[in-house]
Amino acid sequence: MRVAKPRRLGQSLGLLLGFFGVTGIGMTHIIFPGLHCYACPWAITVCPIGLAQNLIIFGTVPYFWIGMIVAYGLAAGRGFCGWFCPFGTLNDLLSFRKVKILDAVSYSKFIVLAGTLIAAWIFVDTMFCKICPVASIEASIPYLIMGVAKVNQPFLVHMGILAGTLVGMILIARFWCRYLCPMGALLSLFNRVSFLRLKLDKNRCSGCAACATDCPMGIEPHTQYDNHNCTKCGRCVDGCHMGALSMDFSLKGSE
Amino acid sequence: MRRAKLRQEIWVHGLSLVFFMVAFSSLPAFGQTPILEFSFETEPLAIPQADFASAWLRVTNSSVYEADDIEIALLSGPVELSPIEPIEVLDPFSDMLLEVPLSLGEDGAEGEGEALFELAYTYCIDDVCFQLIEEISLKIEMTPAVVEPTNGQIPDPVQILPAKERNAWELVFPMAVGLALIAALIAGRTFGRRWWVLVLLLVVLVAGLGYGMLLKQDQQAQSIGAVLCTSCVGIERAPREDPELSSEARTRIAAISQEVELLFFTATWCQACPYAKAMVQQVIEINPRISYRSIDVDEDRDAAKHYGIVQSGRTIVPAILRVDTGEVVFGIENLEERLIALLEESP
Ligand code: SF4
Ligand code: SF4
Ligand code: SF4
Numbered sequence: 001m002r003v004a005k006p007r008r009l010g011q012s013l014g015l016l017l018g019f020f021g022v023t024g025i026g027m028t029h030i031i032f033p034g035l036h037c038y039a040c041p042w043a044i045t046v047c048p049i050g051l052a053q054n055l056i057i058f059g060t061v062p063y064f065w066i067g068m069i070v071a072y073g074l075a076a077g078r079g080f081c082g083w084f085c086p087f088g089t090l091n092d093l094l095s096f097r098k099v100k101i102l103d104a105v106s107y108s109k110f111i112v113l114a115g116t117l118i119a120a121w122i123f124v125d126t127m128f129c130k131i132c133p134v135a136s137i138e139a140s141i142p143y144l145i146m147g148v149a150k151v152n153q154p155f156l157v158h159m160g161i162l163a164g165t166l167v168g169m170i171l172i173a174r175f176w177c178r179y180l181c182p183m184g185a186l187l188s189l190f191n192r193v194s195f196l197r198l199k200l201d202k203n204r205c206s207g208c209a210a211c212a213t214d215c216p217m218g219i220e221p222h223t224q225y226d227n228h229n230c231t232k233c234g235r236c237v238d239g240c241h242m243g244a245l246s247m248d249f250s251l252k253g254s255e
Numbered sequence: 256m257r258r259a260k261l262r263q264e265i266w267v268h269g270l271s272l273v274f275f276m277v278a279f280s281s282l283p284a285f286g287q288t289p290i291l292e293f294s295f296e297t298e299p300l301a302i303p304q305a306d307f308a309s310a311w312l313r314v315t316n317s318s319v320y321e322a323d324d325i326e327i328a329l330l331s332g333p334v335e336l337s338p339i340e341p342i343e344v345l346d347p348f349s350d351m352l353l354e355v356p357l358s359l360g361e362d363g364a365e366g367e368g369e370a371l372f373e374l375a376y377t378y379c380i381d382d383v384c385f386q387l388i389e390e391i392s393l394k395i396e397m398t399p400a401v402v403e404p405t406n407g408q409i410p411d412p413v414q415i416l417p418a419k420e421r422n423a424w425e426l427v428f429p430m431a432v433g434l435a436l437i438a439a440l441i442a443g444r445t446f447g448r449r450w451w452v453l454v455l456l457l458v459v460l461v462a463g464l465g466y467g468m469l470l471k472q473d474q475q476a477q478s479i480g481a482v483l484c485t486s487c488v489g490i491e492r493a494p495r496e497d498p499e500l501s502s503e504a505r506t507r508i509a510a511i512s513q514e515v516e517l518l519f520f521t522a523t524w525c526q527a528c529p530y531a532k533a534m535v536q537q538v539i540e541i542n543p544r545i546s547y548r549s550i551d552v553d554e555d556r557d558a559a560k561h562y563g564i565v566q567s568g569r570t571i572v573p574a575i576l577r578v579d580t581g582e583v584v585f586g587i588e589n590l591e592e593r594l595i596a597l598l599e600e601s602p
Contacts, residue, residue: 038479038480039490045480063464064463064468065463074460140490154490
């Protein structure tokens, strides 16, 4: 209960900021700390993965992009996945089957990320966006309703991908975030150094693994804390009867 | 257990290394960005009446690609340009001085003027070639005739001078930022959150954000987010081939008797726009009563706002607007049919 409440607030804030364009405010200079499509009619932020592809196409050395990503990574790492990203929130809502993560397979995110960048380079086009399930929800469907898009082949591809991802999410909790999200891959690089982190007091832990049954990412927090897949959602914190796990935000370096 | 941990570390380090190596090695230049810079070294250029003078144009190639067939042409101005051979090749990371021989007629007025030149060149990334056209102007001071006019005698056309030294900073800085980031991430994964890892990351953060904003990359990000090209997130497929109007469409277009003025909204990086533009061009060739003007939404955002190309805060390209009715056609899906409907409508 302790972490769940503020986290729901954070996720609501993510949704609110993600779709703040309803107010007519228009696009800002900010890069979103999660996977959230800039083509969404209500988005006021730029999608980091969409922007990265465009920068490769333009041949820009991405200083600003790197600066923003490092800022987010340093602040919370994948904490944004657990606390902010709207698509992560959708993943969260469908987290029924918290099966154990296949750690080796979870590196496939990096293959998606590398593939995204290489494809942008080779095809001089935003290839990932054409198969991005976030765009299915946030661009394809709204533009169909607005009458700009038609039901055509790319639309059907988007819907197919979305359906596949949704099924995956229902069968495996946070399926997209575990195995496929390129932004999750980027943020996970910072997981061990970020200010927001999960802490384990080994002396208190009884090894009951109650936390592991609660983890939507399928991690065993009591043996694998500091894991690159941890979204710092704090479910394990709330699930631990011994009070061995805690969320910690500190600017200091530590071991 | 330990071996498993080691294996995991190797995985993560290897992958992050590969990722950043790919990301950074792919940085210098892709896509249809200009790769050449042009500047006149002799500005203003003084030319006596009924005489000639040479302007020196520095051409700099700061990309990893070679530029081909660089040509210069005079668009307007009080002077004449003597024909010069195109430059066949300009190597990556090099520059040269091009002599531009200009002459002024006998009746050229005294005073100041401006000449406008067009520079065209191409470069290729594998099979994809781009032609770029840029304009540059040169201030000209027309002075009274000298005592012994050389009348029409023209100097040697092209002279290539040795390259100017490159600015090493442009390469060293991105590499330093990239290496610092890779080092910090690897160190962070290996040693955890040591204070020096945090300091290193903070340095990258400040350097990245600071220098990025100095280069106005935040505005660039905003403008990328604010314009939606219909093929980009896969609302439509961008065809690589040119459109082919059906014969029925041709007769219908030819039969349009009213004057129609179109505005074509495009962006340089829009993948679907060339197809739409090619179709509009075919249309105006068939029927001269139809005319169009092209507007780059990145350069002229106000026009897009003014004509309602902006929908829910997004400028959408390609968009074809008919000026008198204000009707708009977005995208390229089934464009032939929709474009003809737009043209046939009576105002
Ligand atoms: S399609 Fe996906 S990757 Fe592309 S901009 Fe949208 S959310 Fe980002
Ligand atoms: S992994 Fe991707 S989609 Fe999932 S929460 Fe993180 S950024 Fe969002
Ligand atoms: S380990 Fe804990 S904080 Fe991390 S994802 Fe699992 S439940 Fe959430």
